[in-house]
Amino acid sequence: MSVALTFVLVATTLAAYAYYRSIEGSLRRLPFEVGPSRPPETGALNVLLVGSDSREGDNKQYGPKSQGLGERTDTIMLLHISPNRDKATMISFPRDSMVAIPECEGRNGATLPGGIRQINSAFNDGGINCTIRTLESLTNIKINHFVKVDFTGFKGIVDAIGGIEICLPKPVNDPKAKLVLPAGKHVVNGEQALGYVRTRYALGDGSDLSRIQRQQVFLTQVLAKVTDGGLLTDPVSLNGFLRSAAAAVTVDSELTLDRMLEIANSVKGLTAKELKGITVPVEPYPPDKNRVQFSQPAAKNFFESVRNDVEVTATPAPGKSAAPKIEHEQVRVQVLNGTGEQGKAVQVADELAAQGFAVIEVGNAPTTGTTAIRYAKKDAQDGPAYADAVATRLSKDKRTPVAGKVKPVNAQPYASKVAKLPDGPIIQLVIGTDWPGVRVQSAIPDSLKDKVVDANTNPCL
Structure with missing residues (x-):
C-alpha cells in the first residue's frame, strides 16, 4: 500500500520540480535481473509496488523479535498505466494466494526450485527479482519498474503531506497495528495511517481481501489530496515530501530521475478519478481453507484484458487543437x-x-x-x-x-x-496475416466491475 502511495506521488510531483536532482542521491537501488525470457511490450507502464516488513533499523519498533530474519511482504500491487497515460489500474495480489512460482535465485544465492507456494514467498525467499519473474509468468504482463518501501518510510511520506482523512465504521483498538481510534472520520498521521492499512482483524471481515480494499480506498484518498490539496503548488511542503519519499524507497536501477521525470510528465493529467483499484479474482484453495487460489477463467480473462487494455489516441502537435473525438x-x-x-x-x-x-x-x-x-x-x-x-x-x-x-x-x-x-x-x-487482434475496451471486465475501488467508493469500510 505504502509503495503505491510513494510512486503515485513521486510521479505527479517531480515533473514540476526537476531541479530536485540532489534528491536522487538519497534513493536506494537494486539491479533489475529477471532473465531474457519476458512478456512483450504493449506501450503500457507497469510498476510493481511492494511493501517490506523488514524490522531492521528504525523499523525494529514493529517487531524487535523479527530483527535479523530478513524481510517479507504483505502488500503486492501492480500499478498499470494505460498506453495513452490517461487511466490507471491498481491491481492487488492477495498475499495468501497459492500460485506456481518459477525457479529463482534465492536471497542466499542458492537456486530455489519452482512449485506451488504462497505468492509472497517469492519475495520472502527470492527477493524482488523472483517476485517479478513470478508475476510475469502468472500474468504475461511485462513489469517495467519496481518500487519497495518499508514501515518507517511510509510514515514519513504521510506526515510530509499533512496526513490523510480516513473513516472508521466502528471503534478500533488494535495494539498489534498500533491503532486506537473511535468510530468516525479522522485525519491520521503517519503512525496512525500505517496502523490503518496494516490492521486486519479489527476492521472488515478480518480477511486479507478486506484489508486490500481498505488500502485501495486509502490510496484514492491520497491521490485526491495530492492533486486537489495544493501540494504541487507549495514548494516547502513539496520539498518535505520529496525528501521523505526518496529516503523511504528502494527502486530498480533503471528508474533514474530522468526516467521518473519522463513518467511524471506523461501522467501529469491523471487524477483520483482515473485511478481504479481491483483485486485479482480468487476463490478458496481446497487443500487449505486459510489460503486462496486464482479463480479461473476469471483471472486469465482479467489479465488478458489488462494486456490489451485501452484506447490510444494521438497527441496533437504543439499549436494544433485536437480533432473532435469520433465515437x-x-x-x-x-x-x-x-x-x-x-x-x-x-x-x-x-x-x-x-x-x-x-x-x-x-x-x-x-x-x-x-x-x-x-x-x-x-x-x-x-x-x-x-x-x-x-x-x-x-x-x-x-x-x-x-x-x-x-x-x-x-x-x-x-x-x-x-x-x-x-x-x-x-x-x-x-x-492481413499479421492481424494483431481487437483491443478489449476496459482493463476491468464487466464481471469484476462491482469489485472496483475508485474515488466514489464509500471510505467507511
Whole structure:
C-alpha cells in the first residue's frame, strides 16, 4: 500500500520540480535481473509496488523479535498505466494466494526450485527479482519498474503531506497495528495511517481481501489530496515530501530521475478519478481453507484484458487543437479478410460491432501480409479521423490509416447492431496475416466491475 502511495506521488510531483536532482542521491537501488525470457511490450507502464516488513533499523519498533530474519511482504500491487497515460489500474495480489512460482535465485544465492507456494514467498525467499519473474509468468504482463518501501518510510511520506482523512465504521483498538481510534472520520498521521492499512482483524471481515480494499480506498484518498490539496503548488511542503519519499524507497536501477521525470510528465493529467483499484479474482484453495487460489477463467480473462487494455489516441502537435473525438457508433466499417482463413471477416466484424462500430459489410480481399485501415481518397478531409477510431481499437502498435481502398471480393451485407446507420466516410479494414487482434475496451471486465475501488467508493469500510 505504502509503495503505491510513494510512486503515485513521486510521479505527479517531480515533473514540476526537476531541479530536485540532489534528491536522487538519497534513493536506494537494486539491479533489475529477471532473465531474457519476458512478456512483450504493449506501450503500457507497469510498476510493481511492494511493501517490506523488514524490522531492521528504525523499523525494529514493529517487531524487535523479527530483527535479523530478513524481510517479507504483505502488500503486492501492480500499478498499470494505460498506453495513452490517461487511466490507471491498481491491481492487488492477495498475499495468501497459492500460485506456481518459477525457479529463482534465492536471497542466499542458492537456486530455489519452482512449485506451488504462497505468492509472497517469492519475495520472502527470492527477493524482488523472483517476485517479478513470478508475476510475469502468472500474468504475461511485462513489469517495467519496481518500487519497495518499508514501515518507517511510509510514515514519513504521510506526515510530509499533512496526513490523510480516513473513516472508521466502528471503534478500533488494535495494539498489534498500533491503532486506537473511535468510530468516525479522522485525519491520521503517519503512525496512525500505517496502523490503518496494516490492521486486519479489527476492521472488515478480518480477511486479507478486506484489508486490500481498505488500502485501495486509502490510496484514492491520497491521490485526491495530492492533486486537489495544493501540494504541487507549495514548494516547502513539496520539498518535505520529496525528501521523505526518496529516503523511504528502494527502486530498480533503471528508474533514474530522468526516467521518473519522463513518467511524471506523461501522467501529469491523471487524477483520483482515473485511478481504479481491483483485486485479482480468487476463490478458496481446497487443500487449505486459510489460503486462496486464482479463480479461473476469471483471472486469465482479467489479465488478458489488462494486456490489451485501452484506447490510444494521438497527441496533437504543439499549436494544433485536437480533432473532435469520433465515437464508435459514428463509424461505418467494411471488414475484408486478406488472410485466407475462412470466417475471419465475420469474426472480426462481430468483435468491432460489440464495441459499437456500425459494421455494414464483410467480404474478402487479395491475400496480404499487412493489416491496413483505409479510407476513400475523396474523404481526405474527414476520413483519417474516422479511420483512426478503428486504428486505436487494434492491439499492439497503432497503425496509420491510408488513403485509397482495395476492391472487395464477394462482399456481403452485415447485420449492423447500430439502431440508425450514421453518415460520414465508410472505413475499410483489410485483415492481413499479421492481424494483431481487437483491443478489449476496459482493463476491468464487466464481471469484476462491482469489485472496483475508485474515488466514489464509500471510505467507511
